[in-house]
Structures are given as C-alpha cells and as structure tokens.
Amino acid sequence: MPSAHHIDAGFMPLFDSAVLVAAREIGFAQREGIELVLHRETSWANIRDRIAIGHFHLSHMLGPMPLACNLGLSPIPSDTIVPFSLGLGGNCVTVSNAIWKGMAAHGAEADLDAERNGAALRDLIAERKRSGLDPLRFAVVHPHSGHNYELRYWLAACGVDPSRDIDIVIVPPPFMPDALAAGRIDGYCAGEPWNSAAVAAGSGRIATVKAAIWRTSPEKVIGARRAWAEAEPEALSALLRALHHAARWCQDPGNRSELAALMAQPAFLGRPAELQMPILTGRLDLGGGTSRLVEDFFLPFDKAANFPWKSHALWFYTQMVRWGQVEHSAANVAIARDCYRPDLYRSALKPLGVAMPGANAKVEGALKMATPVGSAGASLVLGPDGFFDGGIFDPDQLDGYIAAQRTSD
C-alpha cells in the first residue's frame, strides 16, 4: 500500500528521541499511512536551520527552541509550532569526581536531593572564591534548552548566581563525558545516556536530576513548521496518532529491552543497550557504588507527558526573560502562548478516546501528590509536579512571577 503522507523529521542522538524512532521502527507511522523518514543531525543549530528552510517538516527539538525561533532569537526567521511533547524529565546534573568530593565535604549526599546538594555546591563555590580559584565551569547543550534553565533555576534557588559565580558553556551532549574526564568542564546538565556514560567511565557522579529540581517537567517536543501543519492537517493528525501509540509503547515496561536494543543501534545512539536502561527503569547508578530508583525520572507517555501545555511554554518564556535572552513584552508573551498547540493535540487524538486534561494550562508546582483528572471517563493522573524550592508558577500571574525573579536575582 503506498503511503498517503511523506514526512521528513530530524532528530539528535538522545534517548528522548525514542518516541519518534519507535514511531518509525516499530511501525506505528506506517500503520497511519505515513512514510516517516528520520534524519540524524549533529547539532541543534542544524535542526533549527533545516526546519527553517523546509528540509524537515518537523523535528525532535528542545522544548524552548520553537519559542526561540518564533521570538526571532534564531538566525533564520521561522515559524514553528509544538503539537506534541516527547516526554517529561530525563536529565541529570553530573559533576566531576573532584567536585563531588568537594561537595561531599560540604554535606552533599548520594541521594540526588536538590536542596541539600545544591547548598553543598553553593558552599563549595563560595569556598573556591575565597581561595581565589577559577570559577567552576558547567556545560549545557544549548542556550535555549530545558537543561540551561533548570540548571540555572536550581543554582539560583540555592543562592548561586549562575551568570556570575560560575561559567556556563555549550558542549554537544555526546562530548560531555569526555570533556568532564579531561577536566575541560567541572559539571554538566544533559539528557541520558550521557550522564550514565560518565558514571560508567568512572569520571563523574550524578549530583541531582531534573525530576528532583522540578518533578514531571517538560523536556523535548515535536517542533513542526507552521506552514506545513496548516497545509497538511491530515498528515499532522496521522503523525500525532502514530506518536501517541509509539509513546504508549515506549512507556510499557514489557518493551524496555526491545526499546533499549533499538536505541542502541548505530543509526540512533550507537551506545550499548545496557546504557539505555537507567532512563527506562529510573534506576540510576550515581557513581561510587550507589544506585537510586528515581520516581518519574523519565515519562514518555504517562501523566499526560505528550500534552503540549501552554504553561510549559510560558515557564520557558519566563526563564528566557530572566536570563536576558528576550525582552518581556505583551507581544512576546502572545508569541510564546501561541507556540504550543494543545488544540491540535486534542483534535487529532480525541477521536481515539485519549484522556485529555480539562485545561490547556495549569499552575505548575501546585500538585503535591498524584492527582486523577481528565475528561470523558478516560482516566488520567497528573503530578506531583513540585519545584524543589516550593515555587509555584501560575501562568495567569506571569508578570508577578517575572518581577519576583528579577528582585531575587
């Protein structure tokens, strides 16, 4: 049967491209009449440029990246929308063995506790400053990334000024473990398997995780060309159905070893299958013989993980403002609000009887425990979604949130 739709999609070799990869390789796209062609890329800049000029219809993207495109922060103007999220969580903050030793001397423990270990890092940074040592150098994958914003949020809430007290540089995720081992960086915030890879190599320790900084928080998304989405609504709907089925397949513990083996292939991550297991099981080897089971470490499907919440886009926007990447204005807020498109998600998946949240935005950090929500008899559980410092982000109080950050920084 010839495919009704041909879709070109970009991805970076990161585990959270799994839903897109499974959509093709396990056959979900084909079942929806889609010929899905995946293109592995070497940088986010390439993905951004190839989406902009139309080489790709859509791509695996960092959650804030489509916002950056639409806000004019990228070199080639483009209009990118987010009709689907590829998962929640999945990142870690990994530090070198030497830095971990210093943190441990200030009370850090191998339990991933964001507050305690952040305070230890703050004290170590202050001590180094008093001794006249160079500022620590941390790496993130891109300036417009969840990694950059969660690292900065964590440090700022612990009393470190991430713009002054440390250096933040950009390093491609597959190079992070080597850069750490060679002493070019002291720590980094990246997705899996690049944290477990440093631990396995004996060159780093996992200090905390995204799920500890902000539980069930947004990470990668599907960014699609708006012009294509509007011209080919059938193709987009078919793709969202395929991604929905692929995401459910990825979440199923019965498929873990098959998924790990799939992602281990040279065409995708090209790293051993056992290195893909920590993100799937949530059982992380932290280094030094300690392992820890992290609840909700990475969710490709559960807890409405695929729903493109407008409150996620708006939180990313507040952090872009906070760190001086964009001016706060009513026009920019409108651009950020229009970028994530829960309406497209709803219209594509409602006919399948998929459980839908009642609203398009939520108060982030408000749910202290897992809470059943949802519509039309289908069951859906959200949260807990707390920030480690007890912060609350109410998208209806955007100006207040931005103003409060300004005074605290």
Next chain:
Amino acid sequence: MAASSLAILVIDENRIRASIIEAGLREAGHDHVTLVHDVAGIARRIAEINPDVIVIDLENPNRDMLENMFQLSRAVKRPIAMFVDRSDRASIEAAIEAGVSAYVVDGLKQERVKTILDMAISRFNAYSRLTRELEEARSELAGRKVIDRAKGILMKSRGLSEEAAYGLLRKTAMNQNRKIAEIAQSLVTAAGLLDPGED
C-alpha cells in the same frame, strides 16, 4: 585590493575540503585566511585572528558551542550574524544544502561577503561531487574485481570461455533485474561456501 583586507576563518575538521576552500579564497584575492581543524582552544584563536567572516561546515557537531561563543562578547568583541542578509533566502538555502554556514561581523557590506559565501558554497558542492565520484569509482573498481573472480569460477567449474562466462553473468543479471557485480558477488560468496578450501 579591497577583498584582501577581510580576515576569514574557516573551521572544518575535513582538512582536504578546508584546503580547497582556502585555495578558492586566495584565488579570489583573500590573503587573510586561517584554517582551523580542531575546535579545542578556539575562543583564544578567534580572539587572535579577529575574523570578519567565519565559515563552518554543517557536519561540525560543535556548531551549537561555536554559535554561543560568537554571541558572547568575551570571545568576539563585535556582534556576529549568521549569513549576511536574512532576506536572501535563496542564498541561505543554497548554503545549507551545500553543508556550509557562515557567520559575518555586523556592518560589513553585503556584496563583499556574498562573493565569499558563494565561493564557499561552490567549493563545498565541488568537494561533495568529488567524493561522490571517488566513491563511485571505488565501487566500480571493486565490482570489476569481483566480476573477474566470478568469471574465473565459471570458467573453471563449467569449462566456459571468458566471453561465455561474462555472457552468462550478464544474462542472469538481466533476468533478475540486478547489477552484474551483484550477481558476481553472490556467485563468489556461494563458491566460497561450497568450497572453503578454494580461496
């Protein structure tokens, strides 16, 4: 000559391609061309060279790092934009298709930079064509070798002349709608399996 006053930095891990671009730039009258193959310590190099134009291949996995560095005033004192004219869509598309990106110091005259970008695009395309042709020549040579071996097997096992052996391979390939080299490879593999002592 005006063109020669621009400092151009080419960052490309592929040394041969970088040399081809450098040669093109020099032919066009640009004397201040620096090639960098390894991005270690690049911030310091950029500060030393103080380039007006930076050309990077799109395969370079460090593009995100480099872009961020260009935006930080500590490394490069003048603001840098990607490509020279955002509205020149065709030129941007041609560059990305060729696999090259260019970062340009703000305020440079468009026509001066456009010639550099056009040159880089054509040299990138020429290099791709060259490697493609080389790859084709290589596989053609390998194909010819395997056909010779298959002919030898047929001549020996079926007592055919060289011409008849080739004719049989050709006919089989046509009947199966495959390449002669593919049929020859299958035959060589099968012969190896049947008589491991022969090879």
